[in-house]
Amino acid sequence: MVVVIEERVLGLTPVADADLGRMLRIRHFERALLRLFERGQLNGTTHTCLGQEHVPVAVSGLLDPDDYVFSNHRGHGHFLARHDQPDALLAEIMGRAGAVCNGVGGSQHVYHGRFLSTGVQGESLPVAVGVALRLKRVTPGRLACAYIGDGTWGEGSVYEALNMAQLWRAPLLVVVEHNGIAQSTPTTAQLSGSIAGRAAGFGIPHHRIESVDVNVIRAELEPLVTLARTESRPVVAEIAVHRAGPHSKGDDTRTPAELVAAAQGDWQPRYAEAFPAQFARLDEEQRASIGRIVDDVLIRPASVWERS
């Protein structure tokens, strides 16, 4: 009964332990990265997905192991929602033994099984179309899923890819994590029209999801994913999110009011309030687990580059 009242108040439904565990794993992973930076144990560029963890967790629940995933600069969550290997990803980012790709790719260029990321905006989409076409021919029903940000809709390669995907009926799921900002530039200052309108221009089905509830997102995504699989065609799922952290590190230009709004849009405190017991249990579990992983990876030797 208690749950029902909280649902009404907060508009959230209870999420399975496995999903919440993954969301919290990603959260603690990203926080650990920022701490490592602060302590000077990690350097370079990194983009955390704080506030956006639920999206890849929702999406991954609908993906088949044979589907391909194309990720971007903000890709740790995309990887961890699909692969339960936070130690291998951390080792990759830190260049330590046991790294997903021997520490060659770092944070933004991960290649693992059917997961591929690139830090150059828009670059992945045409490649995803190619992979989708191959999947269509060889394993009908499988798709390529590409995550991109709203800012990336400025890049021309996005449109070349969408045109070809629709023309050639490529089973492509484009997941747009619409956080309303690209680095420091708000979407209103860089996107004319709308993503829906742009998809419509190519005759590509589009659906925008406003919820931060994994169950709702999944339910709304499902028909689109099914369409891509059964009719072999591209679809665009636009999911409204909030970037709870900086773009990279210490480079947030948003006003205090904007930061408050972003924090309010974050799924995590809302979920913690709605389902405190489950949250506390899994939060502690993941905090401890990531803590152990950080300690372990920190004392590993450097990764070795070997051609296979």
Place this chain on the structure above:
Amino acid sequence: MTVLTLAKALNEGLRAAMDADPKVLVMGEDVGKLGGVFRVTDGLQKDFGEDRVIDTPLAESGIIGTAIGLALRGYRPVCEIQFDGFVFPAADQIITQLAKMPLRSLGKLKLPVVVRIPCGGGIGAVEHHSESPEAYFTHTAGLRVVACSNPVDAYTMIQDAVRCDDPIVFFEPKRRYWDKADVELGAPGLPLGKAKVVRSGNDVTLLAYGPMVKTCLESAAVAEEDGRSVEVIDLRSLSPLDMGVIAESVNRTGRCVVVHEAPVFTGLGGELAARISETCFFRLESPVIRVGGFSTPYPPSRLEEHYLPDLDRVLDAVDRVLAY
């Protein structure tokens, strides 16, 4: 005299250029409110307004293409490419339009566009954030390609670049953005196309540009302790090359080492070595030796110290040319 970092010197140079000519525009991703990732355009939007300092969408091809159009109608756009590795979506516009239109029209069309690119590694960042793509552009006829190495040059070179009627690719040494020097605001500098002897010596000539000039100066200082007199030339202009200054030096020393961060294979060092062998053949005491990066993608931060030329590698090359 004012003590400025290289980034601030560029900022002051841009400010002076914008003050001097209302047709000068600044455009790029996050150049406005953020002032650019390296804060080179910090405060310019506040002072010159959103019409002259323009935050663009993420659209490198569109940025350069738009700048070309603006330049066709009399503006002087200064475009910022956020990081070296992100210039490639714009390569089409730079190589096939910006470089070629003035040539095709036999100079009737002027395209005074400056494409600013933070370049090189050494800041612990990965691929796309640490690369040295200058050779792609020096290989393109119709572009001037320049690289500053210190705050004093940065301040004057950016102003000269904005004033110049040719399209210019302007490389900024990322890891030297925070280096400081005394800069005389308002003072002119050496013309844009000129190389500069930044340390005199008689035994070996070191040729470098951008981030490697400092490395070479440090190497020359160490070499001096071993009784070796090393001359260091900052090329400043990568295309065209100031062969006069280079040949004068190499004809005197008879030995030359070229140092750049970019991979050695078909890098600028190859062209320099060839030109020196053509111009200084009878004075050369040894082959020209190149020190540079390897033919791999730029490695993650943990490995960059192995990739980037350092004192040891430069001094080793000096030893090798002296051993002939």
